[in-house]
Amino acid sequence: MITAKNIWKRYNDQVVLERINISVNEGEFVTLVGASGCGKSTFLKMLLGIESPSTGDLLLDNQPIRTEPDSDRGIVFQHYSVFPHMTVLENVMAARAFARKGFSGYLFGQAKRDARTAALEILEQVGLSHAITRYPHELSGGMRQRLAIAQALLGKPRILLLDEPFGALDPGIRADMHQLVLDLWRTYKLTVFMVTHDLKEGFYLGTRLWVFDKVRHDPQAPSAYGATITYDLPIGKIDTSLYEQIDNQLRPVIIPDEPSMETPTHD
Amino acid sequence: MITAKNIWKRYNDQVVLERINISVNEGEFVTLVGASGCGKSTFLKMLLGIESPSTGDLLLDNQPIRTEPDSDRGIVFQHYSVFPHMTVLENVMAARAFARKGFSGYLFGQAKRDARTAALEILEQVGLSHAITRYPHELSGGMRQRLAIAQALLGKPRILLLDEPFGALDPGIRADMHQLVLDLWRTYKLTVFMVTHDLKEGFYLGTRLWVFDKVRHDPQAPSAYGATITYDLPIGKIDTSLYEQIDNQLRPVIIPDEPSMETPTHD
Amino acid sequence: MKRILNIKPSRFSALCLGLLPLLICVVIYMIASDLRLEANPNDKLLPSFSQMGEAWSRMALTPNVRTGEYIFWVDTWSSLQRLLLGMLIAASVGLLIGLLTGALPLMGATFSPLITVLSLIPPLALLPILFIVFGLGELSKVALIAIGITPFIARDIQRRTQEIPIEQLIKAQTLGANTAQVLIRVLLPQLMPKLLDAVRLSLGAGWLFLIAAEAIASTDGLGYRIFLVRRYMSMDVILPYVAWITCLAFILDQVLALLSRKLFPWHVKGGH
Amino acid sequence: MKRILNIKPSRFSALCLGLLPLLICVVIYMIASDLRLEANPNDKLLPSFSQMGEAWSRMALTPNVRTGEYIFWVDTWSSLQRLLLGMLIAASVGLLIGLLTGALPLMGATFSPLITVLSLIPPLALLPILFIVFGLGELSKVALIAIGITPFIARDIQRRTQEIPIEQLIKAQTLGANTAQVLIRVLLPQLMPKLLDAVRLSLGAGWLFLIAAEAIASTDGLGYRIFLVRRYMSMDVILPYVAWITCLAFILDQVLALLSRKLFPWHVKGGH
Amino acid sequence: ARDHFKICWSIYVGWMPWGYAADEGIVSKWADKYGITIDVVQINDYIESINQYTVGEFDACTMTNMDALTIPAAGGVDSTALIIGDFSNGNDGIVLKGVDSLEGIKGQSVNLVELSVSHYMLARGLETVGLTERDIRVVNTSDADMVAISTTPSVTAIATWNPLLNEILSQDSMNLVFDSSKIPGEIIDLLVVNTDTLNQHPELGKALVGAWYETLAMMQEGAETATTARTAMAEASGTDLAGYEAQLASTLMFYSPQEAVEFALSETLPNTMQKVAEFSFAHGLLGDGAPDAGYIGIQTPSAIVGNPDYVQLRFDPSVMQLAADNEL
């Protein structure tokens, strides 16, 4: 479904991504991890169409991908993914309104009633039925992201892009969100790309894990080389030692051989 | 050194903390963990003197603690802990200037030269010697927090308060920061209170771990009861099962018995 | 003793403290006025409060012998009409221009330089031309206000539009929205509270232009009256009028603030 | 075809697009001017560019027969002096008031209401009092600018002071700083770029007040000249003067922006 | 044909009848009589009213003889002084603080509205004591603030008109050292009409003149309506009856058309206009194209002043004559 052919991405002199060659099938759930600033969001932006590769081709169904956002590709960002001036219900109904041709983006009459029904249904599904008249700023972070996901799904995208969707959430409530995303992924048969900074999360959720990293370094010119996909792992085929190797690369600790349980003696 | 006697803290009708009874000796390294919003920062603010207990006594050396910040107690916040309009060197020297009586907070002549020497020394210690002429916005997050710590130490506090000092840092660079804090704690013989949302971090760093949690709940009035210290654990005496129990309380996952390595089968 | 930096007065003492300087001003005025009137009972510069009260009641409570109108209220009503109409036009046009130039890069590139130039021209200097284009009726006064304020509002709204997180525009587009839908459904509503803020900020300038315009071509209005009696230095009329304008300005400001809170409950300062 | 929302012109085409409306304005003016001059060659309302050029060169390049001065430059110099002095005073006083009321809750509670009231009074209406207090010389013109601008700057700086993260004040205090040190070493420097911003924002009002003051009593200055030649409707002088004021306003604005960048390299928009 | 006209006036003692005439329906009555309509618009700012007239927004406007020359006539708008309403007979004056003779003005800063009739009067006054403008310093001061600034210590010399003059003189130690009664008939208050319009629509002139003299008759000393009319005018100009009467006292109103006609026919009018033209030229008011004071022709019944081939300002008493003959 999606194919990247030797993609490079530069901003001015800075190479952000290089030699990206991948191919993703319909229905896969890809999680992307990597150090901060290595280009994960940039890759998602190319999938979304708001950035273009500097060289190389990014194909969707063997066609160059559209270079502006459209309803094929839904997105949930870490922040600002819902419309702050609409209630929960309006946010979701707006997704329906935008899907219709029209000038104002407002719905009337039967179309409005239909949208309402559909919206209530999906809000039920994401567990927001009790909060439909609230504004986003009255929601907790978790509820806000549920709303963003519900909204994105109403656009009926084939591909769902998630850029650290739970990065701002309290770890205590993430498990629920994971469950939700997995349920929806199964129900709607989506292709999902999800960036996360938490290897455990990426590992637990995806069917396929990509690790972004720089393989070449020039100490004189740190921006001369970009990151690429150093691991492309089908989940379930990763053994513990590889997991720990990647984890250490992402979250080094001082005593790498006894990373957690052992108490260091300070004095 | 520090004693809390049955402290309660209320904001209007909301009880944030209740029945806090603790006693901390000079030189301890206390780490505080707990769910978001349970009152960890509030407790630190009381230690700092910018909030007062609603009832109960907070004593320092058996005297009521001063109700405004002073040089006994240093602080490092997650953000905004350094002065953005001063270079690294100036930031640290300012700490010296503030310690002297004076009107303007600027140093001149010999005092300035002395401060410079002391500043360079501590910057060496925190590994910022190469960046003394840079402004905070030109530093990475980690360097900024190093600077904040260096600055706080120059005030020669007896107690160092750290409120999620590494919360905004990339996990990859935290290990260095941990090492730094531990080194400084040993060198300066400080009493440290550090809030963290990462149990692993709290566990690894402290000599004593406090877990804040609500023990009483009233579903009708969620703010009727506050959090208290549910565990007060000398580190080194915690076994793995207790660790996991606390961890699960803070970061629940869907399959609690196989938290990380096992791949869930999605399809 | 706490550092003065850390001393926070209670609500009640804050209120008292806040009233103190106002009271002191009033007392100082009364003393100065008494002294001058003592020296010269015909002095017009600092009339006593009772003189001002008389002048005010003559204008506000006694019908004018010739026209039967209550001058003070007629002036107020005329000025408010002009001000509100002018602000309304400035707000609408400014909103439209700001939205389009802020949201559409093509429009922004085309019109931003023009707006910048226009915003720098002091409108007072252009008054003669204005009167010729818009005539001397109500239109020209309204036009001066509108022309003086619109560039400011347009630039402010343009900046506000650009501050709206790009994520929202992208999100709307991924839901299938076209340009018009994004403008009308996503951006426009979010700009409304910003527009009210901009209007509040520019009300002061609005009053200035109103007074200036009324001074030149008018037969009623608060600015007209001040200008008319200024020749005789009738401070007993001018001061109540100035106080009344100040008061109206305050009320308008508060009404707009209230409106913003009521109409846009989702608008929280600082956003989320 | 992309949505118009997503079409970004290149730098070069943005430049061309931006110049287009300005050019169109010039052309429209030329046509209108030609039409009027055709009908009446002595028409004064819309002089041709060559007439304006002549008038300008007469004032800027030829010494005045009576005084031997180059009027245009004398006017510019006088006005700039007044404007800059007035802004300087407004900035200093506004900074001081804003800093103290913003940083010290006691001062804030005491003076905020007074400043709010003062900021709402239209200064133009109080001109007579101003003249009596400050006399007729340069002082009164500078005072009008200062009095008109100070409340705005004070309120802006007050708000900015309160926006500085409380964490910094606490930090300074934990290092032993007293109130004066916090004010002078922590807050004041951080407010300087905000002050420049506030000054830039209020320059437009400053020009307005300057022109108004010069119109009332003066022997030179840009505003004086405009109002003087208005007496015989010399638009050929007025228009170049207005253009020049616009140009000066632009230059001043840019200089302040540059100054802010150079002097306060640590000041990044949005903070960190 | 056109049957709608607009005239404008501004607040000044000699022009207040226009406001009264409009309010009382006298203008519309006369306009009806000639089958036209006339809008009477009050404009606060005197200069703005003349500018508006000059650019063609209005068909007629009240102004002084000097401003009629320097603004519309110099701007290429051929204008006719239809009504000579009055001349200033003490309404404009020079006030010195502490000094009681005009010689004392030497070296002082004089506050006045630059390039206005006050300026002209000052120049004429200086001539009488052998001084020139070089001996003083002129400070342009807005008329609206003249009274306020007169109380400040730094202001020692003022040239201005009524009602400001009376206000200023009511203060201590203010001496009137020169006034327009010493140059009678040189500062003339007119109603000026666009010559082309007047030629095409003589009925406009007739209606205006008719309305004017009916109004003046109502306010004339001794008329039974005088008090009501004058009170209304006083109020409209922001003062009371006494204040307005004081201003009238120093204004020589031509209550009867015959007086005005005679004034127009007199030999002194061209002389006056010659002086005004010279003053205006010396101050650059005749425009950049003017090579000398005679550049613009001024037609009076007795003579043409300046260039006869470029007459832009005309004193034409013919309609007032009709009024005098009761033929309107």
Ligand SMILES: Nc1ncnc2c1ncn2[C@@H]1O[C@H](COP(=O)(O)OP(=O)(O)OP(=O)(O)O)[C@@H](O)[C@H]1O
């Ligand atoms: N519009 C842009 N112009 C210039 N450089 C950019 C732009 N966008 C991103 N970059 C640079 O590209 C690099 C990759 O950024 P990107 O946001 O893709 O990283 P990331 O992997 O998502 O990091 P994080 O985990 O912090 O979100 C960064 O070094 C960034 O500075």
Ligand SMILES: Nc1ncnc2c1ncn2[C@@H]1O[C@H](COP(=O)(O)OP(=O)(O)OP(=O)(O)O)[C@@H](O)[C@H]1O
């Ligand atoms: N000034 C205040 N006024 C009213 N309520 C407050 C105030 N400060 C804190 N609270 C409330 O007190 C509770 C505890 O806040 P606190 O910041 O101490 O939590 P925390 O444990 O530090 O949380 P986090 O992990 O998110 O930093 C919160 O519910 C908060 O809403």
Ligand SMILES: [Mg+2]
């Ligand atoms: Mg990213």
Ligand SMILES: [Mg+2]
């Ligand atoms: Mg906290």
